[in-house]
Amino acid sequence: MQAKDEAGGGGQEAQGEVGITYDRDSVEFARLLTFTDGLFAIAMTLLVVDLTVPVIKDTHSVHELADALGDDSATFVSFFISFAVIGRYWVAHHSFFSQLARIDRGIIELNLLYLAFIAFLPFPTALLGRYFENPLTIVIYAVNVAVVSGMELVLFSRAQNHGLLKRKLPPDVYRYGAMMSLSPVIFFALSIPVAFLSTTLAVLCWFLGLPFGVIAKRWRPEGADQLLLG
Amino acid sequence: MQAKDEAGGGGQEAQGEVGITYDRDSVEFARLLTFTDGLFAIAMTLLVVDLTVPVIKDTHSVHELADALGDDSATFVSFFISFAVIGRYWVAHHSFFSQLARIDRGIIELNLLYLAFIAFLPFPTALLGRYFENPLTIVIYAVNVAVVSGMELVLFSRAQNHGLLKRKLPPDVYRYGAMMSLSPVIFFALSIPVAFLSTTLAVLCWFLGLPFGVIAKRWRPEGADQLLLG
Amino acid sequence: MQAKDEAGGGGQEAQGEVGITYDRDSVEFARLLTFTDGLFAIAMTLLVVDLTVPVIKDTHSVHELADALGDDSATFVSFFISFAVIGRYWVAHHSFFSQLARIDRGIIELNLLYLAFIAFLPFPTALLGRYFENPLTIVIYAVNVAVVSGMELVLFSRAQNHGLLKRKLPPDVYRYGAMMSLSPVIFFALSIPVAFLSTTLAVLCWFLGLPFGVIAKRWRPEGADQLLLG
Amino acid sequence: MQAKDEAGGGGQEAQGEVGITYDRDSVEFARLLTFTDGLFAIAMTLLVVDLTVPVIKDTHSVHELADALGDDSATFVSFFISFAVIGRYWVAHHSFFSQLARIDRGIIELNLLYLAFIAFLPFPTALLGRYFENPLTIVIYAVNVAVVSGMELVLFSRAQNHGLLKRKLPPDVYRYGAMMSLSPVIFFALSIPVAFLSTTLAVLCWFLGLPFGVIAKRWRPEGADQLLLG
Numbered sequence: 001m002q003a004k005d006e007a008g009g010g011g012q013e014a015q016g017e018v019g020i021t022y023d024r025d026s027v028e029f030a031r032l033l034t035f036t037d038g039l040f041a042i043a044m045t046l047l048v049v050d051l052t053v054p055v056i057k058d059t060h061s062v063h064e065l066a067d068a069l070g071d072d073s074a075t076f077v078s079f080f081i082s083f084a085v086i087g088r089y090w091v092a093h094h095s096f097f098s099q100l101a102r103i104d105r106g107i108i109e110l111n112l113l114y115l116a117f118i119a120f121l122p123f124p125t126a127l128l129g130r131y132f133e134n135p136l137t138i139v140i141y142a143v144n145v146a147v148v149s150g151m152e153l154v155l156f157s158r159a160q161n162h163g164l165l166k167r168k169l170p171p172d173v174y175r176y177g178a179m180m181s182l183s184p185v186i187f188f189a190l191s192i193p194v195a196f197l198s199t200t201l202a203v204l205c206w207f208l209g210l211p212f213g214v215i216a217k218r219w220r221p222e223g224a225d226q227l228l229l230g
Numbered sequence: 231m232q233a234k235d236e237a238g239g240g241g242q243e244a245q246g247e248v249g250i251t252y253d254r255d256s257v258e259f260a261r262l263l264t265f266t267d268g269l270f271a272i273a274m275t276l277l278v279v280d281l282t283v284p285v286i287k288d289t290h291s292v293h294e295l296a297d298a299l300g301d302d303s304a305t306f307v308s309f310f311i312s313f314a315v316i317g318r319y320w321v322a323h324h325s326f327f328s329q330l331a332r333i334d335r336g337i338i339e340l341n342l343l344y345l346a347f348i349a350f351l352p353f354p355t356a357l358l359g360r361y362f363e364n365p366l367t368i369v370i371y372a373v374n375v376a377v378v379s380g381m382e383l384v385l386f387s388r389a390q391n392h393g394l395l396k397r398k399l400p401p402d403v404y405r406y407g408a409m410m411s412l413s414p415v416i417f418f419a420l421s422i423p424v425a426f427l428s429t430t431l432a433v434l435c436w437f438l439g440l441p442f443g444v445i446a447k448r449w450r451p452e453g454a455d456q457l458l459l460g
Numbered sequence: 461m462q463a464k465d466e467a468g469g470g471g472q473e474a475q476g477e478v479g480i481t482y483d484r485d486s487v488e489f490a491r492l493l494t495f496t497d498g499l500f501a502i503a504m505t506l507l508v509v510d511l512t513v514p515v516i517k518d519t520h521s522v523h524e525l526a527d528a529l530g531d532d533s534a535t536f537v538s539f540f541i542s543f544a545v546i547g548r549y550w551v552a553h554h555s556f557f558s559q560l561a562r563i564d565r566g567i568i569e570l571n572l573l574y575l576a577f578i579a580f581l582p583f584p585t586a587l588l589g590r591y592f593e594n595p596l597t598i599v600i601y602a603v604n605v606a607v608v609s610g611m612e613l614v615l616f617s618r619a620q621n622h623g624l625l626k627r628k629l630p631p632d633v634y635r636y637g638a639m640m641s642l643s644p645v646i647f648f649a650l651s652i653p654v655a656f657l658s659t660t661l662a663v664l665c666w667f668l669g670l671p672f673g674v675i676a677k678r679w680r681p682e683g684a685d686q687l688l689l690g
Numbered sequence: 691m692q693a694k695d696e697a698g699g700g701g702q703e704a705q706g707e708v709g710i711t712y713d714r715d716s717v718e719f720a721r722l723l724t725f726t727d728g729l730f731a732i733a734m735t736l737l738v739v740d741l742t743v744p745v746i747k748d749t750h751s752v753h754e755l756a757d758a759l760g761d762d763s764a765t766f767v768s769f770f771i772s773f774a775v776i777g778r779y780w781v782a783h784h785s786f787f788s789q790l791a792r793i794d795r796g797i798i799e800l801n802l803l804y805l806a807f808i809a810f811l812p813f814p815t816a817l818l819g820r821y822f823e824n825p826l827t828i829v830i831y832a833v834n835v836a837v838v839s840g841m842e843l844v845l846f847s848r849a850q851n852h853g854l855l856k857r858k859l860p861p862d863v864y865r866y867g868a869m870m871s872l873s874p875v876i877f878f879a880l881s882i883p884v885a886f887l888s889t890t891l892a893v894l895c896w897f898l899g900l901p902f903g904v905i906a907k908r909w910r911p912e913g914a915d916q917l918l919l920g
Binding site for chain 1: 254259260263264267268270271272274275276277278279281283286289290291292295296299309310313314317320321324327328
């Protein structure tokens with residue numbers, strides 16, 4: 001039997017609601033992941049749709065095609081940045097769910113909300129490809145990514161507080177995980193004022209997460225090595 | 231062996247047809263779900279394709295870009311409404327299939343018909359994004375959603391009457407589930423005349439399902455807590 | 461161990477090649493189906509992309525929008541025809557694979573070729589939506605569908621002749637299955653000359669499969685009820 | 691328990707990092723494949739989006755439509771070439787993963803990088819469809835494909851050197867596999883200078899892999915028959 005009533009878990013759901021959970025080996029757990037992985041795969045592949053073939057006059061001219069593609073270089077950079085950004089979230093999601101013993105209705109719904117912002121990302125990406133120098137573009141992109149990271153934290157805390165993890169995390173590991181989820185929010189928030197000075201500099205802020213990740217490993221408490229929240 | 235002849239089930243299929251069923255743990259049951267989840271994921275992600283990058287003259291101007299995006303605000307609202315609508319159907323489908331012990335050819339074909347209207351939804355969504363104030367847009371959207379809810383009910387009653395559920399539901403639980411499936415049909419039908427007065431008001435009708443859902447819980451018979459049909 | 465050398469199956473592969481097969485419960489069998497189901501789901505959902513929102517002047521006018529959508533009615537008909545056509549192939553694929561005990565490299569490659577023509581179908585569909593009265597449109601659509609049905613037959617005969625079925629079919633059941641796979645080829649081929657008289661009549665030919673399916677059931681040999689090849 | 695610390699594998703990861711691996715039968719192994727298969731399916735199906743319905747004046751004219759489609763013949767050729775190219779990589783990926791006993795974080799990340807270039811392929815394909823005679827088109831396509839094959843080799847060597855294969859390959863089989871992965875890099879690199887003489891000839895170079903594959907079988911060491919790296 002896949003669905004299980006959370007015995008004794010009534011205290012967490014104040015309205016007297018009995019929480020239904022689906023175990024790791026249930027069809028329902030698998031479906032949530034199939035759906036999520038499909039949505040990620042599509043969001044990442046749809047990015048290529050914004051790469052439009054340029055119109056040139058002399059169809060044989062290497063020079064003219066090279067120039068036309070060069071003019072669109074921001075679109076290509078945007079494709080690879082967004083593929084990396086969404087890909088990193090997928091790795092984080094993969095890592096997070098590897099810690100779950102079961103899911104509940106709350107995780108299913110929060111995961112949907114999280115996916116709404118993943119599915120939306122191709123739009124800011126297209127904006128970035130076209131109006132790279134516009135500070136507003138950076139703001140929209142940064143807010144979108146910050147919301148995704150924020151939702152990641154919400155999912156993480158739900159799992160910790162509703163007994164969905166294989167092993168409830170000790171407080172220091174939980175705090176470390178939450179910090180790792182929050183850190184991109186900070187770097188993306190930081191990029192917003194920077195965007196009004198220089199959009200290139202703002203985009204570079206987004207990559208501060210990489211050196212930060214290396215540094216943060218020093219503070220990593222024991223038992224946290226399976227967590228990669230991004 | 232995954233396929234099983236429905237012993238004694240001949241009475242339900244009048245043409246003497248022996249109904250083949252596929253158990254919950256069969257490859258065939260899994261495929262139906264993979265296919266369905268893939269289609270849902272795509273329909274939800276394709277919604278972003280309608281969000282077109284606006285054309286502005288001064289590419290650096292925050293003001294001009296903000297104005298252009300503001301003009302398209304209905305598109306963004308439509309994206310999130312439709313993501314929520316389709317997402318809610320996915321949750322309902324997930325919940326419904328968690329009650330099934332097996333599927334038959336009828337469920338496979340009815341599920342396809344149901345998916346045709348899920349796959350179609352991005353079109354009314356695009357229409358809504360462009361012609362939000364046009365009553366006909368609201369009518370088309372409402373009819374599409376009402377058909378999906380209607381198909382949900384058809385799937386539900388097939389499962390109940392062909393012995394596909396893990397446990398056949400008692401009449402009161404079945405009636406409650408049917409009512410929950412039908413309720414959006416009513417709210418969306420209601421929005422149609424309202425649309426000719428005000429399209430904004432009509433869209434608000436669609437959200438009457440939320441307070442109704444809360445109220446309906448009071449009438450919920452015991453054993454119905456695993457049903458969320460939307 | 462999932463991969464298995466076909467002991468004694470060397471005779472079928474004349475070049476001395478040892479055929480590797482993957483059992484029904486292997487990761488590799490599952491992947492082929494995940495990939496196939498994903499491709500089907502996308503091909504069916506992409507059909508909606510061709511439904512373009514019409515441009516009208518008075519955005520509030522129900523009349524103008526209704527007229528504009530009426531002009532595009534062929535596009536909507538094409539959407540539902542193609543959804544039904546591809547959906548029917550999916551059901552047939554689902555039914556066919558439910559009979560397989562294992563797959564080999566040949567099935568994997570033939571299945572890819574089959575999928576190429578499934579993935580191509582949205583193009584003839586778009587053509588049909590725009591140039592419904594053009595006989596060439598009908599020809600292209602019919603040829604594409606006939607090729608898919610032909611490939612279905614190729615897959616079916618590979619399975620029968622390379623010992624991939626759960627139970628090798630008796631000759632009469634095999635012949636019946638082959639005929640069912642071939643029948644759409646005939647109806648679609650028939651529609652080609654008809655298209656030069658009337659394209660509407662030609663499209664009606666495509667649906668001759670439905671009454672034929674009912675009639676053909678009378679000839680159906682025992683044990684063939686699990687086969688639905690389309 | 692799905693996640694396993696690589697006991698004694700610390701030597702391979704110099705930073706003292708303990709490598710987490712996921713076994714073949716874990717949810718996490720399955721997810722990587724669902725995600726990958728989904729992305730492949732989408733990349734292959736998206737190719738059809740570039741096939742645009744031509745605009746003709748006399749909508750009933752078979753002649754005019756035939757001419758218009760004839761002008762776009764390069765687009766159709768590109769569709770089938772790219773479907774074959776990406777399909778072949780999928781078969782290779784399917785075959786490669788059938789050899790893996792487990793995956794680690796490295797494989798997950800390298801696989802993402804590999805998929806970025808699979809997801810990008812529809813763009814060079816569209817370019818090829820429009821500017822078939824432009825040598826730069828050939829260069830871009832060839833570089834993209836060569837990078838994919840290169841990444842395949844990186845994945846293969848990671849699996850061999852980090853103990854992820856079911857059975858570590860003997861040196862001669864490993865070398866043969868590496869050569870098979872590298873061979874397309876050579877044929878695609880070769881096509882680059884050829885493109886400046888004739889783009890048709892350059893495209894033909896891409897198919898040199900087919901006769902080479904047949905010849906290479908003669909050198910194939912025992913036990914390598916399950917490897918098809920492309």
